[in-house]
Amino acid sequence: MHEIPVEKIIRSRRRTIALEVTPAATLIVRAPLRASISYIEDVIRQKSRWILRKQDEMKRRLPAPCHEYTEGELFLYLGRSYPLHIVDGETMAIERSDKLYVSRRLIPHIKTQLKRWYIEEARRELQARCMWFSLQTGYIPAAIRITDARKRWGSCTHKGSINFSWRLVQAPPEIIDYVVVHELVHIGQPDHSKKFWARVRKIMPDYERRRKWLHENERLLGI
Ligand SMILES: [Zn+2]
Known part of the structure; x- marks a missing residue:
């Protein structure tokens, strides 16, 4: 287990140790005046699962990295x-x-x-990947549209049209494929029922890993 870095230890006349995960996903420790470092480290170790979960949560809430469009960026x-x-x-x-x-x-x-360039690239990539998985699965979208959505990577209308955010084209190909399969399966199964996930798994047995990646890294994909 790796060490969790502490940003700051704030000592005061308190009796117990309190841990705080800041909105920037760093850890602040509030401790009694005489609490030893090894004791503080013990508490951090005991609470490490909670800290990591909280940091993960905060990271997902951080705003998208902001581009300055300068050389080398x-x-x-x-x-x-x-x-x-x-x-x-x-x-x-x-x-x-x-x-x-x-x-x-x-x-x-x-x-x-x-942005215009990304949209065109996304259109090309997503059409090709949809076509490939349509051939594999038999789910054929009525239309494929590229949207500017920030929080939804894909969606499927009740008429069987599929929308993808152009931001998705920044993700690794295997992640894009997961979103493609997810939306294609929605053509036949509009909800997120057990039946839906069973169908996704049948096409893509390791979909959970890809879904997790998307969930943890979505912040990277804002532009
Ligand atoms: Zn869905």
């Missing part, structure tokens, strides 16, 4: 980080290879332009 695409590289020249607008190349002339509107 990292952008996620299919689970990999690409440094932004601003280039002179008129021919290309945005291109991804080893880096994410962006023409200098786009800089005044870079946020909008990058």
Whole structure:
């Protein structure tokens, strides 16, 4: 078990030790004036499960990392980080290879332009992955739309159309596939009943691991 770092120990005339997980997911300890460090460490060890759970909760609540769109800043695409590289020249607008190349002339509107690029990439990726899993499963969406949703990675309408947030294209491919399978299964099973999860598991036996990843890392995917 790894050590949990303590941000601050606040000593006062109190009788007991109290642990506080801050909104920034750090740990603050309030302790009696004479409590020894080893005693404090013992208490932290005993409460470690609670602390880690609380930190996890707080991390998920943190706002999305804010991009400044400067040279070298990292952008996620299919689970990999690409440094932004601003280039002179008129021919290309945005291109991804080893880096994410962006023409200098786009800089005044870079946020909008990058979002537009992500939306187009998401459309291509999600259509291809949907088609692949449609062939495997027989669930065929009436339409596929890319949305600007911040908190829902995907949704399925009662008419069998599927929506995906363009932000999903930042996640690793196996995570995207989980969301695709999840929404495809909703075409035949609109709820989250046992039957629904049984169908998801049949197509993707390790879906729980992927679902957990998405839950723990969703904050990374805000842009
Ligand atoms: Zn669902």
